[in-house]
Amino acid sequence: MKMKKRMKVAIVGGGPAGIGVALGLVRRGIESIALIERNDKIGGIPALYRRKPGGVPTFIRWSRGGRIVFGEDYANGLRAKLSKTDVEVWLETQVLKIVPEEMSLNVVNPSMGNTIIKADSIILACGSREKTIAERGWIMGARLPRVFFTRQIIHWIDRHSVLPLHNPVIIGSDLIAYAAAAKLRAAGSSEPIIIDNCRRPKSPFLARQYFRRWSRPSYRGIIREPIEIIGYGSESAVKLPNDEIIRCDGVVLSGELIPNSELALVGGLEVETPSRTPVVRRDYQFSRPGWFVAGNILGGFHGAEWCFFNGLKVAKSVAKYLSQS
Numbered sequence: 001m002k003m004k005k006r007m008k009v010a011i012v013g014g015g016p017a018g019i020g021v022a023l024g025l026v027r028r029g030i031e032s033i034a035l036i037e038r039n040d041k042i043g044g045i046p047a048l049y050r051r052k053p054g055g056v057p058t059f060i061r062w063s064r065g066g067r068i069v070f071g072e073d074y075a076n077g078l079r080a081k082l083s084k085t086d087v088e089v090w091l092e093t094q095v096l097k098i099v100p101e102e103m104s105l106n107v108v109n110p111s112m113g114n115t116i117i118k119a120d121s122i123i124l125a126c127g128s129r130e131k132t133i134a135e136r137g138w139i140m141g142a143r144l145p146r147v148f149f150t151r152q153i154i155h156w157i158d159r160h161s162v163l164p165l166h167n168p169v170i171i172g173s174d175l176i177a178y179a180a181a182a183k184l185r186a187a188g189s190s191e192p193i194i195i196d197n198c199r200r201p202k203s204p205f206l207a208r209q210y211f212r213r214w215s216r217p218s219y220r221g222i223i224r225e226p227i228e229i230i231g232y233g234s235e236s237a238v239k240l241p242n243d244e245i246i247r248c249d250g251v252v253l254s255g256e257l258i259p260n261s262e263l264a265l266v267g268g269l270e271v272e273t274p275s276r277t278p279v280v281r282r283d284y285q286f287s288r289p290g291w292f293v294a295g296n297i298l299g300g301f302h303g304a305e306w307c308f309f310n311g312l313k314v315a316k317s318v319a320k321y322l323s324q325s
């Protein structure tokens with residue numbers, strides 16, 4: 001039999017947005033809050049960016065004195081604030097399914113197994129992810145074993161000190177792509193080549209300048225599509241529309257973020273297709289009362305700090321809803 005748990009509020013995702021919602025609710029005197037996170041610690045994407053000797057300090061925000069705040073330090077700061085509250089943090093807990101009409105979540109974790117959590121209000125703060133090859137729609141290639149997302153590159157290099165690619169090509173040219181190039185190069189790869197389907201890189205000029213200390217990737221803006229990923233493992237290559245072949249030992253798919261809204265979509269909450277953006281009202285609530293969203297799941301690229309403050313705002317809407325229901 002499945003275990004059952006009753007909470008006032010359940011938050012899915014322990015990134016800056018989820019933590020912002022939790023802290024905002026605590027400030028408003030709400031008790032019995034569960035923050036559910038599938039990883040072994042909270043902090044979301046910023047927690048991946050480790051401060052390490054020789055590593056690339058990828059920024060999360062400039063503090064008031066013009067100092068860069070590192071991802072891991074930023075995540076630790078949020079974690080410290082949360083530890084002073086009574087919020088229940090459920091780590092290594094994956095939300096498998098939501099049941100909107102029952103206000104419940106089906107979760108699984110190693111110690112409790114399958115559990116149903118019911119709550120008066122549920123907030124989805126699951127973040128965003130990079131588009132797959134199929135979702136980009138301009139890249140051909142068979143099932144390839146050495147295609148990574150940027151978050152995996154950060155995870156391997158910053159968390160495990162493993163260099164997954166020695167001769168990388170990066171597809172995508174926004175800020176995250178240049179951060180990935182810097183991380184790869186600083187960890188010992190050859191200078192990455194960045195490819196995108198636009199004339200100029202999407203990353204802001206200043207961000208590119210920031211990362212030049214570590215990496216000066218060459219940029220190939222292709223106008224005609226598609227490109228093709230060919231070969232296998234260390235013998236991989238990217239074939240451009242003019243038949244030029246760029247040899248590599250794997251590809252990084254960077255940028256082009258898409259909301260992580262699968263739970264909402266499968267659960268029957270309103271989600272736009274193909275953008276996957278949740279359809280919510282001005283107070284961040286779905287048309288089904290009690291269901292809210294916060295942070296990068298709302299679509300677009302938002303920095304960690306924006307997501308945290310958005311979480312605080314969503315907490316205000318949730319508190320209002322709870323007081324009226």
Ligand SMILES: Cc1cc2nc3c(=O)[nH]c(=O)nc-3n(C[C@H](O)[C@H](O)[C@H](O)COP(=O)(O)OP(=O)(O)OC[C@H]3O[C@@H](n4cnc5c(N)ncnc54)[C@H](O)[C@@H]3O)c2cc1C
Binds near residue numbers: 015037125176294303
């Ligand atoms: C690769 C990459 C690099 C980025 N680099 C930067 C940067 O350098 N600076 C910056 O300001 N912004 C960066 N961003 C944007 C960044 O995502 C946001 O700034 C911020 O982390 C978003 O906060 P969030 O809480 O909405 O989502 P996230 O930080 O993504 O947190 C969402 C959390 O939800 C959890 N989760 C998702 N689904 C489930 C589930 N079903 N069950 C349980 N838990 C779940 C995830 O494990 C994750 O911890 C980057 C984004 C990506 C994808």
